[in-house]
Amino acid sequence: MRGIQVKEYVKSPKELTVTDLPDPQPKGNEYLVQVHAAATNFFDILQVQGKYQHQPPFPWVAGAEFAGVVLATPPGAKNPRFPVGARVFGAGQGAFATKLTVAETSLLPVPEGWSFQEAAGLFVTAPTSYGALVVRAGIKKGDVVLVHAAAGGVGLAAVQIAKAFGATVIATASTDHKLAIAKRFGADHIISYNDPSWPAKVKALTPKSAGVDIVYDPVGLVDQSTKCTAWNGRILVVGFAAGTIEKVPTNKFLLKNISLVGIHWGAYAKFEPQTQVTVWKGIMELVKEGKLKGTEYSDEEFVGLDRVKDALVALGSRGTWGKVVVKVPQDGGSKL
Secondary structure, X not given: OEEOEEOOOOOOHHHOOOEEOOOOOOOOOEEEEEEEEEEOOHHHHHHHOXXXXXXXXXXXXXXXXXXXXXXXXXXXXXXXXXXXXXXXXXXXXXXXXXXXXXXXXXXXXXXXXXXXXXXXXXXXXXXXXXXXXXXXXXXXXXXXXXXXXXXXXXXXXXXXHHHXXXXXXXXXXXXXXXXXXXXXXXXXXXXXXXXXXXXXXXXXXXXXXXXXXXXXXXXXXXXXXXXXEEEEEEEEEOOOOOOOXXXXXXXXXXXXXXXXXXXXHHHHHHHOHHHHHHHHHHHHHXXXXXXXXXXXXXXXXXXXXXXXXXXXXXXXXXXXXXXXXXXXXXXXXXXX
16 A cells, blocks of 8 residues: 555654555454545644654554545454445544554444545544534523634534534634635634734624623633633633643633533543444434535645645645545546
8 A cells, every 4th residue: 555654753744755555454343444535633743743642653654534435344243334345434543545444433434425525524523513512512502602713624513513503603713714714614703813802892793792602712712712701601622723722810710600611522432432422423413414514625635645745734834724635546546
């Protein structure tokens, strides 16, 4: 197979190269999957630089999110959930390759009518946003939800999920183009958080200027968001895309009865696996109803494993929106 193997950490994704590698061999409950599309994530950049919390021993193949076709079922499995030829998406170490092995628990069927590129970016973003808004914040019809970095992968998922539950969505982003994307995916109001007065503008958009009920924050804007959060509001800590981890005076939460709520979707497999089932059931219902659509970045196309480095650089530059996905051509297709 072809893949991006990491033998030592790199300073920049630009240094990543594609090489010929032995085909991975499935063991235990693993499937062998032919990768048709691989999605990029910020943690992919951190991992190849040696800065992520999960660092496999050298050498290892980069990438996590993917969609493709089952080539082989788990050895000895009598009734595998996914037969050979099944269209699947999921996450597993080694997605930046033409083939990878992945456990059955990390696979799901590609939704009907979805392309591999659309499905490749679903496994991490959708449950993070659904788990945060539905499971952790208890979103309900009539809520006002503030979604920061609303044009990002988890942001666009959050916008769509909030709208599906009957909420009013106020979206923030850093550029006019990204704000337009958030609007396109359903946001009711859009505000640039480059404007220092954004908390006041957000508050003015809420009923009686009371503030928002839920803040979805993958950036690190908790402190400023307390200014426009309503009494009994919930602030969801989703991530720290701004690059720093905030230190916020806790009296700000006490004075307005605000709940500060974390969401670590990756840890649900260990601590709360039963919730994973209900979350994915909810997500697939939204997909079936047409209320949750793919968010593949379409301003530029990335085709071939040799473009993974370019896709990661583009993602790291903050100039993209949605999910930046690399199409992986099959035998006889264009360059791998």
